[in-house]
Amino acid sequence: MFIDVEETLSRELHEVADGLRIPAMPPLPQKPPRARRPWQPLLVAAAVILLVAGAVVLVVTNRASQKVEPAPPLPSPSPSPSPSPSPSPTQTEPVARIPRTAPTVPYVLDQRLYVDGEQVPGTWWSVRAGDAGWLALRTDNTWWWGRGPEATEITGLYDTPPVISPNGRYIAAVRIENGKGVVTGFDTGLGAARAEDGRGDATLLRASLPEHLGQPTMAALIEAIHLGEIPTERCHELTPVLFKVAAAGDQIAADIVRRQAREIVAMVVAAMNRLDVVGEPIDVLLGGGVLTAGHSLLMDTIDALLGKAAPGATTRIVSAPPIVGAALLGLDHVAAPEQAARTLRRTYADD
Amino acid sequence: MMYSVTSGADAPTFEEYAGTAWPSLYRYAYLLAGNHADAEDIAQQTLMKAYGSWSRVKDSDSPTAYLRRMLTNTYLSQRRPKSRRLEVLTDAPPEPGHTSVGGPEERMVLWPHVKSLPPRQRAVIVLRYYEDLTEQEIADALGCSRGTVKSTAHHALKALRAALGTDGRED
Numbered sequence: 025m026f027i028d029v030e031e032t033l034s035r036e037l038h039e040v041a042d043g044l045r046i047p048a049m050p051p052l053p054q055k056p057p058r059a060r061r062p063w064q065p066l067l068v069a070a071a072v073i074l075l076v077a078g079a080v081v082l083v084v085t086n087r088a089s090q091k092v093e094p095a096p097p098l099p100s101p102s103p104s105p106s107p108s109p110s111p112s113p114t115q116t117e118p119v120a121r122i123p124r125t126a127p128t129v130p131y132v133l134d135q136r137l138y139v140d141g142e143q144v145p146g147t148w149w150s151v152r153a154g155d156a157g158w159l160a161l162r163t164d165n166t167w168w169w170g171r172g173p174e175a176t177e178i179t180g181l182y183d184t185p186p187v188i189s190p191n192g193r194y195i196a197a198v199r200i201e202n203g204k205g206v207v208t209g210f211d212t213g214l215g216a217a218r219a220e221d222g223r224g225d226a227t228l229l230r231a232s233l234p235e236h237l238g239q240p241t242m243a244a245l246i247e248a249i250h251l252g253e254i255p256t257e258r259c260h261e262l263t264p265v266l267f268k269v270a271a272a273g274d275q276i277a278a279d280i281v282r283r284q285a286r287e288i289v290a291m292v293v294a295a296m297n298r299l300d301v302v303g304e305p306i307d308v309l310l311g312g313g314v315l316t317a318g319h320s321l322l323m324d325t326i327d328a329l330l331g332k333a334a335p336g337a338t339t340r341i342v343s344a345p346p347i348v349g350a351a352l353l354g355l356d357h358v359a360a361p362e363q364a365a366r367t368l369r370r371t372y373a374d375d
Numbered sequence: 376m377m378y379s380v381t382s383g384a385d386a387p388t389f390e391e392y393a394g395t396a397w398p399s400l401y402r403y404a405y406l407l408a409g410n411h412a413d414a415e416d417i418a419q420q421t422l423m424k425a426y427g428s429w430s431r432v433k434d435s436d437s438p439t440a441y442l443r444r445m446l447t448n449t450y451l452s453q454r455r456p457k458s459r460r461l462e463v464l465t466d467a468p469p470e471p472g473h474t475s476v477g478g479p480e481e482r483m484v485l486w487p488h489v490k491s492l493p494p495r496q497r498a499v500i501v502l503r504y505y506e507d508l509t510e511q512e513i514a515d516a517l518g519c520s521r522g523t524v525k526s527t528a529h530h531a532l533k534a535l536r537a538a539l540g541t542d543g544r545e546d
Contacts, residue, residue: 029535029539030504033485033535036485037486037504038505039483044405046397046398047415049397050422052389052422359415359419
């Protein structure tokens with residue numbers, strides 16, 4: 025058999041080339057490349073997802089945190105310096121005058137603790153206080169907290185002294201890890217707990233939260249979570265309970281949900297500010313279990329607040345796991361056919 | 376073959392040029408890559424590169440040769456191993472080595488072997504027997520010397536003859 029290799033090559037290559045079905049030319053940039061910033065929505069999405077993850081933890085940890093109050097009562101919208109949150113008659117006088125009245129904040133004098141002018145039983149080393157509560161160390165080295173003259177002991181072991189938030193609403197257990205403080209738990213006057221002990225308005229949470237985790241009372245639930253008898257993962261189950269109670273018209277629960285919405289919007293706006301896209305028409309992708317559940321109170325509040333803060337923003341709920349976005353980018357990069365993207369979405373939609 | 380474009384005052388816009396050049400770019404890319412997905416990939420990447428440096432391309436002596444060099448480099452610089460290179464995302468089953476739809480490729484004796492040549496040899500073969508380029512033009516496209524082109528072509532032809540199991544014609 026004799027074949028002229030060169031002639032055959034030439035013929036066959038031409039045959040192959042001529043027999044090709046030439047696909048349509050892929051779209052090419054029509055204009056000078058705009059400064060497209062495709063990572064922006066992704067960044068916003070990532071930030072929001074992070075936020076929501078953190079927010080879920082917060083909601084859960086404070087699952088029944090006390091009723092949201094519009095923080096320090098400001099006098100009408102006048103620009104004059106607002107009075108201190110705990111005004112006392114002496115404070116309006118010139119600073120040079122030393123007030124003679126008893127302090128209005130908790131204080132320890134000669135190992136005696138005074139709160140609201142009353143002496144708290146026991147002997148004390150020190151006290152720290154915020155507007156809403158105080159945290160004190162007794163001379164037997166136990167920590168106590170309270171909102172009035174009533175003291176409640178903080179149980180559990182603390183390697184590091186607990187701390188009180190500046191507004192006095194939260195007591196956090198702290199652990200030092202590699203030189204950084206890590207909050208390991210909260211002990212706080214909770215909305216449901218306030219309802220139970222009579223400090224706050226009635227809320228259905230008071231019954232539904234303990235019931236969901238098989239505890240008789242709010243106090244028992246707090247204790248069980250605090251002592252680790254209820255694992256953290258199970259606390260996540262309380263979030264849907266909260267939404268259900270809120271949807272049923274419970275004011276305290278609804279307040280918590282609205283507060284959550286405010287936090288989410290604050291985070292979104294912060295992210296948009298960093299990207300300098302406030303006012304631009306932009307998609308805000310919200311993801312994570314809580315947001316994708318589509319609770320109307322939460323979503324409506326978010327839309328309303330975001331509409332005010334960033335009129336150009338449109339919220340979109342992303343239920344696909346973040347990996348899908350990454351894979352889609354990859355597919356775009358290799359100019360994969362549309363079908364591949366559909367297959368990808370379908371695969372993850374099943375999960 | 377490759378289109379030719381007159382240069383000068385009426386230099387085409389990139390869009391016009393790309394529209395004209397696309398079929399021939401695609402054919403060349405297919406002969407190099409051996410499958411549609413990679414061919415489209417390479418041809419598109421080449422156009423994107425050309426778009427990025429269009430002012431240089433259009434002022435060059437021959438935009439055609441410029442793009443051919445770009446495409447060749449794009450193809451050669453794909454360092455993915457062959458096995459991986461065939462793992463492309465398509466909406467259809469991957470094309471088999473011999474197309475089974477009864478096309479002319481089935482009767483071909485050399486094309487299947489061309490597809491298994493190493494990239495540089497394959498590029499030389501396609502440029503020489505499809506684009507009908509001179510050795511100097513091939514050397515320009517590949518960015519190597521004429522001697523290298525000669526020896527590469529020699530090795531390629533030897534491999535093809537060996538694959539055919541014939542002695543072929545002695546050089």
